[in-house]
Amino acid sequence: MANVTLHNARKSFGSVDIIKGVNLEVADGEFCVFVGPSGCGKSTLLRMIAGLEEFTSGDLKIGGMPMVNVQSADRGVAMVFQSYALYPHMTVAQNITFGLRMAKTPADEIAKQLKHASDMLQLGPLLERKPSQLSGGQRQRVAIGRAIVRQPEVFLFDEPLSNLDANLRVQMRIEITKLHQDLKSTMIYVTHDQVEAMTMADKIVVLNAGLIEQVGSPLELYHRPNNMFVAGFIGSPKMNFIKATASPAKGGKINVALPGGTKIVLDDQGRQVTDGQAVTLGIRPEHLTIGEKNDGELKGTLRIAEYLGSETMFYASLADGSDLSVKADGLTTAKQGSDIKFGMPAKACHLFDAAGKTILNGDLSK
């Protein structure tokens, strides 16, 4: 069993607090993704789990065993870095088996592990090459192979695909997901790319400035964000935020007044607003409609249209000057500079208070 538990984990560099009290449970065999903007502390937290960074305070357990004072090599973890960190003068085979050779592992065991890893990663034909003779994707596979032969209980990945081009990223993403299915090990994977997070994770941990904003499955975070930060970070293109005022209405409803004098009525879901409360209405670009009024209507001026074939992206500005992005099907066209109306389904609308906390989430299943 290799569940990973963090209890009130803190890390300061000098007087600067970087990790500010993180509590987290990663289940055995789970694929957990840490996501968040650059500088929020993802790598620091991962390095603390790896034993490459000391805890300022707090606890870490792996498989129920306290780990804060255990050497990195004895934690049963293996880390894969963005920079690959391969030895340039060694062949692929030598790079993969370096750790085993240092640990004086018997030769037949080394050969077995090398075969297992190279088969899994399709590195067989490349074993005698040097890193300089490999593509970026192949180098990253070697770095992953080096982690696999150590047979860790927990794999730690720090933005392993960031140096690869877009096509290769998609391919490697699928390979790592398959690897997880085959090995069934616990994996913690750091990325700033929310598409990677959505597609790979069993569980996403959204970090912001050294604290967890929310933990949940990809679809939980997409449908039920706790706050504007998570709502804006998960989902691509990102959720639209529109300044509005809310007032309670009869029959369990909330009236929301929007820029340009339009309004929309939402189910209050048992939540309270005060009369004229300043709120932010959130609606995702894929949920706005074009050419039908729906439950509410936004009027804007079309600034830019991007025809991507599979879809069309519209960027408009509203009466109050705020921006709106809309994702429509690939056949939709509109003239740049023209006035345009967007329909809003009430069930797709989220409401946030002035502090950015969720008042209510839409419910698309309705």
Ligand SMILES: Nc1ncnc2c1ncn2[C@@H]1O[C@H](COP(=O)(O)OP(=O)(O)O)[C@@H](O)[C@H]1O
């Ligand atoms: N060794 C260090 N000394 C001082 N500050 C550091 C050190 N390592 C990281 N930091 C700071 O900690 C913050 C979080 O860094 P990091 O964990 O690398 O973020 P992320 O991986 O989310 O981009 C950054 O502000 C960074 O400058």
Ligand SMILES: [Mg+2]
């Ligand atoms: Mg980082």
